[in-house]
Amino acid sequence: MHKFLVNMKKNTMLEEDMTDLAATSPIFKDLRNVTVLITGATGLLGSHCVFALLALNALYNANIRVLGLARSRQKAEILFAPFLQSEHLQLVYADLLSDWRIDEKLDYIIHGASATDSSFFVEHPVETIALAVRGTEKMLKLARDKQVRSMVYLSSLEVYGVTNPEASSITEADYGYLDPTSVRSSYSESKRMAESLSAAYYHQYQVPARIVRLSQTFGPGVAYEDNRVFAQFARAVIEEKDIVLRTKGETIRNYCYTKDAVEAIFYILLKGQAGQAYNVANKETAISIREMADLVIEQSGSSKTKLVFDLAENIEKLGYNPTVKIRLNTDKLESLGWQAKTDLTIMFQRLIQSMAADKRD
Template sequence: MGEVFKEDIKSIVKAEFIPWEKLENRTILITGATGLIGSEIVNILAYMNAIRNLNISIVLVVRDKRKAKEKFKEIRKKDILKYIEGSMENFPEIPGNVDYIIHGASQTQSIEFVNHPIETIDIAIKGTSALLNLAREKKVKSFIYLSSMEVYGYPEKGHKVAENEIGAFTPLNLRNSYPISKIMCETMCCAFEKEYGVPAKIVRLTQTFGAGVKYNDARIFAYFGRCIKEKKNIVLKTKGETERSYLYTTDAVTAILTILLKGMPGMAYNAADEKTYCSIAEMAEMVAEEENINVIYEIQDSASNGYADTLYMNLDTSRLKDLGWKSIMNLNITGMFKRMVDEMLN
């Protein structure tokens, strides 16, 4: 854990809109805990537990207990963490009480949606079904499912996308194994809320990055980060016409916790930093100009690389802001990249 990541964790004290007192003496179960967002959730909860004496317990469902323990070795009060080994496809038994569930486990690499669509679907559907049944059994106070902006499909350019708009997808395109399974998981959340009273909520995250991104991550922001670090030109395999907002990881965590503790059951919430809206090409050019490198275009077939078609994803975050959420990091695109790369250097 580098200094930038530690600074991000400590910045959580600025999130005065989160009702931390609701977590006192509670047990929180987290899936996807070793991922980019999940690991920051764990570290932030551990930090707030230490400075506020919340007396929380955190249950982590992980594929590899040894690797997970290594991931969180710098958390001082280790007795708040309980590791249970298992997968989303074969979900383990969870003993004891659970008050809150944060379900973040998911396939995240675009190429895997194409190469391993069955695994992508199984992780989503089987995992979410198991966790919603667990939430029902344990009578949890709140459950949040980490969904994606991809459920909106391909909105029109210039259109602000609200939560009541869902896209249409052809099931014959294997890459759609990801957004279609996300939509099904959202439907399951609403069904469990309606039929069984499970207080399930949904956050639809835009593309999220920040300190903690792995150097070899296959996603575009990590590639840009490597180009910055290695002083290499950015080579784009598409025209970079896709437009979207982005979200710094710490702000994603505050959005998730806000919805978990203040959101309405059966509701979905967009999470993005609207001021960061730009195209991939614009983002590349901004980063290149800041770092004195160039952007080179070598156009290839998008589908074979797992890239989504060109989309315009301008998310409306009014519903989230109505809960009191706001960006505590207040970074522009180049500021987000600077923090990500500075942490990569560590």
């Protein structure tokens, strides 16, 4: 067994995914002898990016140095425990908005630090906005000072707002309505502003920033206590409890498997056009929340998990968005050579297996 697999043995599926990605994806073949800064390094996609680069080192002696910015030392030291003595990984423990610095040369930046809990957006809208806007400008200034080769900002499909529900697909130019006075919009509007800053720094200062517009992304590595809808569904199956929806479940959106999303991030980082945004999703996964709940229950084969509705009177207080129907168009990303490979059924199989293993640990 490869040393990287031994080090990563706590989550077998995550290790398999990142090792396979490093071994087989053509986007990694020329990535050698560089330093990459990843913010949000303990987040789902940030940590996957760290692990993918470490796997690349283990497989090919790629000599990639990874700097991971993490707010929680405890979380980072647990997550990256096998690699804390590695010369190729340096963890920087700091809040994104605090006074920290990087003295060494940087080649690439993957900026993934962000608020992710919808209840946080409602309870702390000021902090949500500050983290997105001030945090992204701080990273853009760093990218300018270090004269990086490329930077990606991890944004969200939420920048589209409420789009035309009859639209067959949403390209990077198809924007809908957002209410800026809704506290829930603190996340969506600040993501829009961070994208605008990224484009502005490119046009005014030639900072080579690209924008990654992510659909909801999941797979191995999702924390057992994660409260996003896909994790709630998986947890209900594992615990043999009912899936409880607080809305009618009419929202339709795409999803993307973590491994596919990480590959997309590197395609955009290394081949994308500066100043441009790219949708990241598996376009074949567009499904309503209710249909997805039914799929998970059917797939589980359990008679103990049923779909139950407990409709909330005020969904905004819970941090929920208005009902949207959005199917992301990924032609622009696919023109770079990327393709989504994992369907929704496999995504949930691997998510449930991974979360069940996490629960046992």
